Amino acid sequence: MKARILICDDEEGIRRYLQKMFLAKEYDVETFADGTSLLARIEGGTEGDADILLQDVRMPDMDGIEVLKRVKKLRPAMPVVVMTAFGTIDAAVEAIKLGAYDYVTKPFPKEKILGLMENALQLDLLMKENRVLKEELSRPDIPDNIVFTSAKFREVYDLTVQVAGSDANILVLGESGTGKELIAGAIHVNSQRKGRRFLSINCAALSDTLLESQLFGHVRGAFTGAITTQKGLLEEADGGTLFLDEIGDVSAAVQAKLLRVIQEREFIPVGATKPKSVDIRFVAATNKDLAKEVAAGRFREDLYYRLNVITIALPPLRERREDIEPLAMHFLAKYARRIRKNIRGFTPEALQSLQGYRWPGNVRELENVVERAAILTRGDLVTPEVLPIRPREDAPLLRPDNLLVSLEEMEREHIERVLRQTGFHKSRTAEILGISRKTLDRKIVEYALAIPGQGISGTLDD
């Protein structure tokens, strides 16, 4: 698709020169002789109908900087390149501060302006793609993908749909990997807010400072490294639903700030002075016993009551074994399709072994096990050999007494065992081991531990 360029300059000669040059490069071009007509065009247009603006900072009818400010307000994401005359470098600096992509000083060679515009358009395209990807990533598998046959889960699902419309905050409880995020997504799509955004954040995976800036956003210069103003998830999720995973891990300071958002429906971005108001439904989840955390003084009681207007408790997989087969078939179809293999199902022995296992990591562990099996299976049925679940793996490792191993080896084995037991849930593993998430990530890389679905860990990302 051709990019559409808006050009605003009071000199007719420049307008004609630029128009001819861009048309020759197959761009669509619209020209404007003053700020008023340019703003009228942008105001009347729709999002996405112009890709970039090339604007003179000197205008006959109004200050070019003022025009830029208004343009940025109307179309914050549209890249703007400003043209300045010799001796007006201050205006160029001001324009960049206000969010212009770059500037050129007149007179400019043709190649320079063409190159600059192409770069700006390229960057804009990347940013757009990035935004789409981010949205896709934050979207969980929703209803169609909730698989179950057990009466226990049916009860939970019915309750979910029933309370979804109420707009009350909801607390989802359940062991790691039981589908808490999936249920949060189902609450969102069954609510009035379904046209708006569903965003989620794992409160345990981030340091306090990072969590705060992710949630509340920050203004430029709020802390070292804050080179631009960044909107937080609260602002992004305005009108929609925000899923706070592992709420039980939030520090006292962030708990206080969250309480304020829920009570007053407003928050202050990090480094800002003025509050912003928001309308958000909160769905929080934890695998901790929050009531116990409250009793122990680690979680604010008032926040607990604000979040826990309604509770949905997800049963662990071992208490609803009827769901194992349909879930296994669902994941097998998903992963076989992804790797383009034709696998019909499981042999009776494989199925039996799936049904006999305790599933400490619940559905997430089952999904990982099936994904691995899909990769390793050669025929059209999954056999027990490719299922990395043996009753032995639940049992402690036995080793002849005379076989002495290093502390390191012990550490490696222990970390691996806990990872397995939690269904490769890193935050939970770190908690059990009494180390930070960061340390755990480092050790996973150091010991080259295999995380299902990720292969051998080579990065520090989750």
Ligand SMILES: Nc1ncnc2c1ncn2[C@@H]1O[C@H](COP(=O)(O)OP(=O)(O)OP(=O)(O)O)[C@@H](O)[C@H]1O
């Ligand atoms: N009933 C279900 N049907 C289909 N997929 C499911 C179901 N329950 C869970 N899953 C899948 O299992 C994985 C783990 O689920 P989810 O992330 O919702 O669990 P969670 O309880 O939020 O985990 P954690 O406490 O570790 O954050 C996801 O990939 C999810 O899609």
